[in-house]
Each structure stands twice: as C-alpha cells, then as structure tokens.
Amino acid sequence: MAADWIAADWGTSNLRLWAIGPEGEILAERSSADGMGGLTPDKFEPALLRLADDLLAPDRVTPVLICGMAGAKQGWIEAPYAQVPCPPAFGGAPVVAPTGDARISVRIMPGLCQSGPADVMRGEETQIAGFLADEPDFDGTLCLPGTHTKWVRVAGGQVLNFRTAMTGEIFALIGQHSVLRHSLASDGEADEGAFFAALATGFAEPAAIGMELFSIRPASLLEGLAPASATGRLSGLLIGTELAGAQDFWQNRDVVVVGSPRLTRRYIAAMERLGGSARAATNPELALSGLIAAHQLEQA
Amino acid sequence: MAADWIAADWGTSNLRLWAIGPEGEILAERSSADGMGGLTPDKFEPALLRLADDLLAPDRVTPVLICGMAGAKQGWIEAPYAQVPCPPAFGGAPVVAPTGDARISVRIMPGLCQSGPADVMRGEETQIAGFLADEPDFDGTLCLPGTHTKWVRVAGGQVLNFRTAMTGEIFALIGQHSVLRHSLASDGEADEGAFFAALATGFAEPAAIGMELFSIRPASLLEGLAPASATGRLSGLLIGTELAGAQDFWQNRDVVVVGSPRLTRRYIAAMERLGGSARAATNPELALSGLIAAHQLEQA
Numbered sequence: 062m063a064a065d066w067i068a069a070d071w072g073t074s075n076l077r078l079w080a081i082g083p084e085g086e087i088l089a090e091r092s093s094a095d096g097m098g099g100l101t102p103d104k105f106e107p108a109l110l111r112l113a114d115d116l117l118a119p120d121r122v123t124p125v126l127i128c129g130m131a132g133a134k135q136g137w138i139e140a141p142y143a144q145v146p147c148p149p150a151f152g153g154a155p156v157v158a159p160t161g162d163a164r165i166s167v168r169i170m171p172g173l174c175q176s177g178p179a180d181v182m183r184g185e186e187t188q189i190a191g192f193l194a195d196e197p198d199f200d201g202t203l204c205l206p207g208t209h210t211k212w213v214r215v216a217g218g219q220v221l222n223f224r225t226a227m228t229g230e231i232f233a234l235i236g237q238h239s240v241l242r243h244s245l246a247s248d249g250e251a252d253e254g255a256f257f258a259a260l261a262t263g264f265a266e267p268a269a270i271g272m273e274l275f276s277i278r279p280a281s282l283l284e285g286l287a288p289a290s291a292t293g294r295l296s297g298l299l300i301g302t303e304l305a306g307a308q309d310f311w312q313n314r315d316v317v318v319v320g321s322p323r324l325t326r327r328y329i330a331a332m333e334r335l336g337g338s339a340r341a342a343t344n345p346e347l348a349l350s351g352l353i354a355a356h357q358l359e360q361a
Numbered sequence: 362m363a364a365d366w367i368a369a370d371w372g373t374s375n376l377r378l379w380a381i382g383p384e385g386e387i388l389a390e391r392s393s394a395d396g397m398g399g400l401t402p403d404k405f406e407p408a409l410l411r412l413a414d415d416l417l418a419p420d421r422v423t424p425v426l427i428c429g430m431a432g433a434k435q436g437w438i439e440a441p442y443a444q445v446p447c448p449p450a451f452g453g454a455p456v457v458a459p460t461g462d463a464r465i466s467v468r469i470m471p472g473l474c475q476s477g478p479a480d481v482m483r484g485e486e487t488q489i490a491g492f493l494a495d496e497p498d499f500d501g502t503l504c505l506p507g508t509h510t511k512w513v514r515v516a517g518g519q520v521l522n523f524r525t526a527m528t529g530e531i532f533a534l535i536g537q538h539s540v541l542r543h544s545l546a547s548d549g550e551a552d553e554g555a556f557f558a559a560l561a562t563g564f565a566e567p568a569a570i571g572m573e574l575f576s577i578r579p580a581s582l583l584e585g586l587a588p589a590s591a592t593g594r595l596s597g598l599l600i601g602t603e604l605a606g607a608q609d610f611w612q613n614r615d616v617v618v619v620g621s622p623r624l625t626r627r628y629i630a631a632m633e634r635l636g637g638s639a640r641a642a643t644n645p646e647l648a649l650s651g652l653i654a655a656h657q658l659e660q661a
Contacts, residue, residue, distance in 0.1 A: 134582070175579075176583065178576050209540070225576075227572075231531070231539075234539060239531075267568035268568075268608075269606040271527050271599070272526045275480070276525075278481070279480050282481060283442070283481065302567075302571065306569040306570070
C-alpha cells in the first residue's frame with residue numbers, strides 16, 4: 062500500500078521511517094543501520110529508497126519529512142539551525158534535499174542553536190515538538206538523556222534556552238578506553254546503592270569528579286569493589302555532577318524525561334533523591350509525533 | 362665496563378635504565394619500548410637482558426633495583442603497596458623478582474596505597490624519594506601531572522596523603538574519541554588566552570564541566586572557534602576543575618611540580634593565575650635519584 066507521506070528520524074547511527082496513510086494511520090514502520098555517520102551526501106537517497114521503495118506510489122510525488130542528523134553539515138544537505146528562543150520545530154523552514162527519483166520530494170527539519178552559551182541540537186527539537194503536540198501549554202524543562210544529554214527550558218510553545226552535557230559520551234569513553242574499564246561490569250549492570258552514594262558525592266563535590274573517578278580503580282584493586290558497584294559509582298558520579306551543573310533546569314520546575322527506559326528511570330530516581338521531581342514522557346514516539354505535527358502545520 | 366649496580370624505571374610504556382659505577386657515576390643510560398603494558402611476567406627478564414647484557418660482569422651478581430609498573434599485579438611480580446603515611450620509597454621492602462640468569466639479582470620497589478579515599482601510586486613514590494634526597498625537610502605538596510595527576514602532601518620525610526585525578530587521561534580520550542575531536546588542534550597547540558579563560562570557568566563552576574566541554578563543539582561549528590583555542594579551552598576547563606577539587610593541596614602551600622616541561626609550565630601558570638604559587642623541580646631525573654637513595658640506604 063502506497064504512503065500518503067513518509068516521516069523519518071535519521072540519526073547518526075540509524076534511520077527509522079514511518080509510512081503514513083491518508084487518515085494519518087501508520088501503514089508501516091521500518092529501520093536500517095544506514096545512519097548519517099556512515100553516509101556521504103550522495104548515499105542518502107539510495108539508503109532511503111532501499112527502505113521505502115515499495116511504499117512509494119509510482120504515479121505521484123510522495124513527500125518525505127526528515128528530522129535529525131541527515132540535516133547536519135556532513136549529512137544529506139545542511140538544514141541551518143534556527144536560533145532560540147523559537148518554537149522547537151517551526152523556528153525555520155525545512156530544507157529541500159536534492160533527489161533524482163521523481164517519486165519523492167524530501168525536506169529536512171532545521172535544528173536549533175543558541176549563542177551565549179553556544180549550543181546546538183538536531184533531532185531533539187522534533188521530539189520536543191511532539192511532546193508539545195500533547196501538552197501545548199507545558200511550562201517546565203525537558204531532559205533528554207543519551208550520548209549528549211539535552212536540558213531544555215520550554216514555555217509558551219517555545220524553546221527558551223538549553224544546555225548539552227557530555228555525560229553519556231564520557232561514561233562510554235571511560236568504560237571502553239580508560240584505566241577504569243577493567244573494574245566495570247561488562248554487562249553494564251549498575252548497583253543501585255553504589256549509584257545513589259556516588260550521586261550524592263558528585264552532586265555535593267563536583268570539583269572532585271576527576272579524583273573520584275580515578276578512585277574507582279584503587280577501590281577495585283584494594284578493596285574488592287564489585288564490577289556492578291564500580292559501574293554504579295561511575296554513573297552516579299557523572300550524573301551527580303551533571304545535576305549539580307543543571308540545577309537551574311530541574312529544581313522547582315515541572316521536569317519531563319525523554320529517553321530510553323533505563324536512562325529515564327535513572328535520571329528520574331536521581332532527581333527525586335536530590336529533592337526534585339520528574340516524570341517520564343508517556344508517548345514513546347515523540348519524533349514521529351513531532352514530524353506529524355510539522356506536516357499538519359504545513360498542510361494547514 | 363661492567364656496572365656496580367643497575368637502576369631501572371619500568372613504566373607502562375617504556376623501560377629506562379642506568380648503569381651505576383662504584384663511585385656512583387652513571388656509566389650508561391638506556392631505554393626501550395618494552396613497557397610493562399606489552400609484557401607477560403616471563404618476558405621481563407629477557408627485556409631487561411636485551412638492554413643490559415653487556416653491562417653485566419660475568420663473574421659476580423649485579424643488583425638491579427626497579428621502580429614503577431613492573432611491580433604491578435600484571436607486571437613481573439607484584440610488589441605490594443605500602444600504606445601511607447610512610448616514607449615514599451621505604452615504607453615497604455623491595456620484592457625479589459624471579460630470574461634465571463645468575464648474573465643478576467632483581468628487586469622491585471613497592472608502590473603506595475591509601476584507604477579512605479582509596480588511592481594508589483606506583484613509580485611516583487620513587488620520584489618523591491628522589492626529591493626528598495635533595496630537600497629532606499620539605500613540607501608542602503608535590504604535583505605530578507600526567508595521564509593521572511598525583512597530588513601528594515609531604516612533610517617530615519613522609520607521604521601524608523594523596524589523591525589522583527584522571528585529567529590527563531580524560532583530555533586524551535576526548536581528543537582522540539569524542540565529538541570534540543574534529544574541533545581540536547591536531548598538533549596539540551593550545552591558545553593561552555583560551556586556556557586561561559576556561560581555567561577560570563572550570564575553577565569557578567566545576568559542576569558545569571560536562572556542559573562547558575560540549576560547548577566547544579557548537580562554538581567551533583557556529584562561531585568559528587579556532588582549533589588551538591578549542592584545545593586551550595579543553596585543557597583549561599579540565600585543569601580548572603581539577604584545581605578546584607585539589608585546593609587543599611595547593612592553596613597556601615609550598616608546591617613543587619614534577620612533570621614534562623610543557624605540563625609543568627601549564628600547571629604552574631594555572632596555579633599562579635588562581636592566586637597560588639608553585640615551582641618546578643630542578644632535578645630532571647627524580648626517579649634515578651630515588652633509586653640511588655634507596656640503594657644507598659640498603660648499603661648503609
């Protein structure tokens with residue numbers, strides 16, 4: 062069955078797309094490992110067609126609306142950032158990507174940027190738009206943990222300001238490459254008690270982060286710190302330090318966490334332990350919701 | 362000419378040794394890339410003999426005294442840590458390493474450990490002993506920057522306590538593997554103005570470290586931050602955060618920095634900028650001095 066239009070979330074590592082029917086129904090959902098990170102600009106259209114060819118009507122043009130890293134400078138075509146404060150997904154017009162196949166017309170959503178302090182996002186703005194489709198009057202903070210955690214102040218339908226923390230990437234680098242890697246749990250299991258103890262340390266003494274991180278190694282060598290406890294301590298120290306730096310975003314605010322179930326649970330538990338509160342987004346497909354909202358706005 | 366005895370500094374990446382004559386004179390200095398990191402226990406003796414064979418008298422036993430990672434659990438033989446507070450290189454007896462060649466008798470210096478907070482060092486304790494050979498009444502802090510920076514309180518000929526910061530390793534991991542790597546100077550050049558500005562930020566707001574680090578990327582993408590400025594900012598943020606956490610070690614103390622010329626200059630300039638003072642160790646071969654001091658003590 063041919064799609065009315067196609068929504069796609071094209072990240073660094075993966076491509077996901079949804080074929081949408083004339084009544085807004087999801088006709089198909091597909092994904093591949095053709096992330097932006099492994100593609101040169103001329104390889105995006107073939108990667109899209111590999112996944113979507115049989116979803117395209119032969120006799121008309123099917124619109125494809127994409128969010129994410131496909132719009133980066135190294136992506137299909139650069140979709141320039143819109144500057145905050147602005148609505149999350151409508152601060153700038155989507156950019157037309159060059160295509161050869163007459164059956165598709167492709168556009169890519171712009172990311173958001175900020176100066177003073179400099180920051181950028183690409184893809185998360187569409188998730189935020191999806192969240193606002195459900196809660197248009199939201200006044201609070203969205204926390205999107207992952208490789209780079211985004212902390213985003215939202216009110217009046219706009220992104221006011223945001224910061225990005227490298228917590229997830231540093232966690233991964235330390236786990237894969239540092240002297241601590243032999244002390245950590247190979248399956249990623251994190252002991253909860255060790256996590257909360259380290260969370261308190263990281264939050265109270267963020268300046269000690271470099272020393273507290275190293276200390277995991279001698280605690281493992283000398284004191285038999287268990288791997289799951291070491292992993293819990295690493296995660297707790299990094300998230301505790303991040304939460305100390307992000308206090309303006311989550312203290313005394315309505316906070317919604319958008320991420321994988323494990324990270325979402327961990328961030329909510331961390332904020333609650335430190336005297337805040339937070340809830341998980343109930344819609345698991347916020348990027349899709351954001352693309353649908355953007356599509357509808359353009360049709361209106 | 363045969364050595365009276367041999368001193369060796371055996372680190373993770375390199376082996377350095379000195380042949381010492383009967384009057385304490387240096388007969389030869391040699392090094393190889395046979396670091397502990399690439400050797401199984403049975404490969405240490407052959408690696409030593411490759412470098413020292415012609416320095417050994419055929420008709421008597423030549424003592425070899427080693428400091429560093431050769432004494433780690435994964436090394437030639439484990440030389441258990443001595444617990445601080447204790448003298449830096451005489452807190453525990455050197456451990457005899459198993460050998461097959463009748464011309465050598467090998468011993469390895471123990472490292473130092475601490476509980477509460479857990480910490481370890483291996484090799485640096487011999488450099489500290491070398492420093493105390495010149496300044497036995499030193500009361501202050503030794504700062505040994507490198508992959509893992511050691512901050513060491515010394516008084517009365519003893520190491521009182523110490524902490525290790527992962528600053529250098531995190532700097533290297535971010536430069537080699539993270540999203541920031543494309544923004545940094547490929548030759549490692551660090552702009553001084555960017556370094557000092559970021560030093561002040563890291564020192565004043567250590568909790569923001571994860572966000573300030575990420576910010577290097579959008580500053581490069583959006584504002585044209587030059588690679589040398591990005592590298593200076595990365596170094597300044599990490600060292601500023603470290604100095605905030607290590608204040609008890611360097612504020613209002615006599616501080617001596619022991620490291621490569623570039624890192625030594627950088628740490629001294631950083632402490633001076635933040636209202637402290639520090640000096641460089643004048644003896645460039647502190648490990649050798651420490652091994653000589655340990656050898657002399659045993660002969661006495």
